[in-house]
Amino acid sequence: MAPPRSVKPVLLDDAGPADGVADVLVVGFGCAGACAAYEAATAGADVMVLERASGAGGTSALSGGELYLGAGTALQREVGVEDSPEAMAAFLREALGPAVDEDKLQAYVAGSVEHFDWLVARGVPFSPGLYDDPSWMPPTDDGLMWLGERSWPFTELATPAPRGHRPATGHFGGWLLMDRLAAAAREAGVREEVDTLAERLVVDRDGRVVGVIARQYGEPRTFLARQAVVLTTGGFVDDDGMLAAHAPHLIGKDKISCGGEDGSGIRMAQAVGAAVKHMSAGQVGLHAVPAFMARGLVVNKHGQRFINEDTYPGRIGQAALFRHDLDCWVVLDEKGYEEVPEGERWGVLPHHVADTLEELEQLTGMPPGSLAATVALYNEGAARGEDPMFHKDPRWLRPLEPPYAAIDPHRSFRGPNDPPVGGGAAVFTLGGLATDVDGRVLDLDGQVIPGLLAAGRASSGLAAWGYISGTSLGDGTFFGRRAGRTAASPTERDPALTRAPAPA
Numbered sequence: 343m344a345p346p347r348s349v350k351p352v353l354l355d356d357a358g359p360a361d362g363v364a365d366v367l368v369v370g371f372g373c374a375g376a377c378a379a380y381e382a383a384t385a386g387a388d389v390m391v392l393e394r395a396s397g398a399g400g401t402s403a404l405s406g407g408e409l410y411l412g413a414g415t416a417l418q419r420e421v422g423v424e425d426s427p428e429a430m431a432a433f434l435r436e437a438l439g440p441a442v443d444e445d446k447l448q449a450y451v452a453g454s455v456e457h458f459d460w461l462v463a464r465g466v467p468f469s470p471g472l473y474d475d476p477s478w479m480p481p482t483d484d485g486l487m488w489l490g491e492r493s494w495p496f497t498e499l500a501t502p503a504p505r506g507h508r509p510a511t512g513h514f515g516g517w518l519l520m521d522r523l524a525a526a527a528r529e530a531g532v533r534e535e536v537d538t539l540a541e542r543l544v545v546d547r548d549g550r551v552v553g554v555i556a557r558q559y560g561e562p563r564t565f566l567a568r569q570a571v572v573l574t575t576g577g578f579v580d581d582d583g584m585l586a587a588h589a590p591h592l593i594g595k596d597k598i599s600c601g602g603e604d605g606s607g608i609r610m611a612q613a614v615g616a617a618v619k620h621m622s623a624g625q626v627g628l629h630a631v632p633a634f635m636a637r638g639l640v641v642n643k644h645g646q647r648f649i650n651e652d653t654y655p656g657r658i659g660q661a662a663l664f665r666h667d668l669d670c671w672v673v674l675d676e677k678g679y680e681e682v683p684e685g686e687r688w689g690v691l692p693h694h695v696a697d698t699l700e701e702l703e704q705l706t707g708m709p710p711g712s713l714a715a716t717v718a719l720y721n722e723g724a725a726r727g728e729d730p731m732f733h734k735d736p737r738w739l740r741p742l743e744p745p746y747a748a749i750d751p752h753r754s755f756r757g758p759n760d761p762p763v764g765g766g767a768a769v770f771t772l773g774g775l776a777t778d779v780d781g782r783v784l785d786l787d788g789q790v791i792p793g794l795l796a797a798g799r800a801s802s803g804l805a806a807w808g809y810i811s812g813t814s815l816g817d818g819t820f821f822g823r824r825a826g827r828t829a830a831s832p833t834e835r836d837p838a839l840t841r842a843p844a845p846a
């Protein structure tokens with residue numbers, strides 16, 4: 343592995359003539375960058391975005407487009423869903439914790455209805471409709487989906503409401519979200535420098551961040567900011583060195599990324615004293631079909647269940663990876679398999695089929711009697727409509743009957759005879775720069791680093807340890823907007839920065 347380039351800051355005095363100057367420099371043109379740039383520009387700032395790829399998009403454009411919003415959005419009301427800020431906060435606090443940033447949580451919940459309206463006003467379309475089955479990505483254009491809200495333990499904390507808001511594409515909608523956000527930023531007057539890789543921050547003698555040293559077509563370039571630099575460079579899943587240092591469990595898994603999430607923004611900021619938070623946390627997209635899991639069991643290599651299989655599949659993935667090293671199987675019966683519409687099976691066929699549980703134990707290498715004991719206990723409760731072990735919702739409870747099937751997540755969404763790929767799950771990092779609720783980057787003393795802001799996966803946002811789909815695009819867009827407004831605010835302006843040359 344090549345050693346990473348130095349991220350040590352460069353003094354303004356040594357930075358050389360500026361190749362570009364703006365009030366606000368935004369680094370990265372994904373969802374957080376687009377929102378930061380839009381808000382800063384509409385607040386009156388001259389904004390320039392630096393993007394290493396040849397255009398806007400980032401991981402955001404490849405994503406499902408699900409945004410976790412609620413507390414009574416216009417879409418929820420249109421579909422007849424009742425929700426409240428209290429219920430939304432109670433769910434997120436439990437699902438994204440422990441150690442959720444309460445200020446961010448409260449701000450996000452309080453601003454959720456407005457944020458949905460803002461997205462609609464930027465041209466992001468949502469169709470009224472609710473997809474009612476557990477899914478990574480519904481094959482319909484229903485605008486709402488469940489993301490674990492009606493599974494235990496959340497059902498004991500708050501009245502469940504579906505809060506997954508999906509752009510109307512009928513499948514992965516991240517491209518549509520990014521198309522609209524990037525267009526909005528451009529219409530607001532944001533300038534773009536693409537094929538531009540930011541490598542170091544520029545600081546003045548007082549330690550204020552006043553620019554970026556970048557590389558464009560192999561040549562060094564200096565970009566200066568009269569007011570602030572906003573880092574929206576995504577997380578660090580693409581850098582195995584950073585994973586080894588902070589989140590080693592995520593090494594060797596498929597990467598949920600555009601390929602540009604190498605933690606460069608996080609490291610640049612660390613080099614000027616920024617603190618980081620929750621760096622070991624990660625979303626774990628188990629390669630398993632949620633509708634199969636809900637109808638069956640997820641067991642470890644000892645044939646034991648470890649979670650309610652109807653919960654948000656990323657929670658199952660985290661438990662499977664962090665507690666069982668992804669050594670697990672999805673076990674279900676033929677009836678459960680057949681119940682799932684073909685479009686929701688993601689092409690997955692059982693890897694082993696058997697008429698008896700003893701035979702399935704042999705085929706999967708589980709200890710003799712282990713799976714049989716698990717299924718016997720499960721079936722006994724299911725016959726009464728109860729799951730005393732893990733509290734799966736009665737809606738999914740039914741005694742399993744032969745023939746049985748076992749599905750190996752290591753084979754991904756592929757045929758039963760295909761070799762294992764990708765380590766059983768696809769992951770991305772949740773930790774990042776410590777920021778306040780308005781996007782200002784904090785140092786190790788909790789003090790603001792003047793001139794430096796961050797949002798999206800470059801920062802630690804709503805998810806502290808747990809993760810729920812939609813909170814990454816959700817907090818990236820929401821706190822991206824806040825960071826953009828902060829960056830453009832006159833109170834952020836440093837009079838000393840008038841020394842930065844005017845735009846050519």
Ligand SMILES: Cc1cc2nc3c(=O)[nH]c(=O)nc-3n(C[C@H](O)[C@H](O)[C@H](O)COP(=O)(O)OP(=O)(O)OC[C@H]3O[C@@H](n4cnc5c(N)ncnc54)[C@H](O)[C@@H]3O)c2cc1C
Pocket residue numbers: 369370371372373374375392393394395398399400401402403404405406407408409410516538539540541574575576577598599600602603604606607770797798799800811812813814815816818
């Ligand atoms: C298949 C898939 C499905 C997903 N589904 C969902 C979903 O439904 N809901 C959800 O919330 N999340 C989802 N995610 C995760 C989500 O897309 C990301 O976590 C989120 O988009 C991160 O946004 P961001 O703005 O922080 O980063 P990005 O969108 O990745 O933007 C960062 C940008 O910064 C650029 N960059 C990086 N370093 C530099 C540098 N040094 N200099 C200049 N530019 C730089 C990158 O090229 C990139 O364009 C999904 C991801 C994938 C891949």
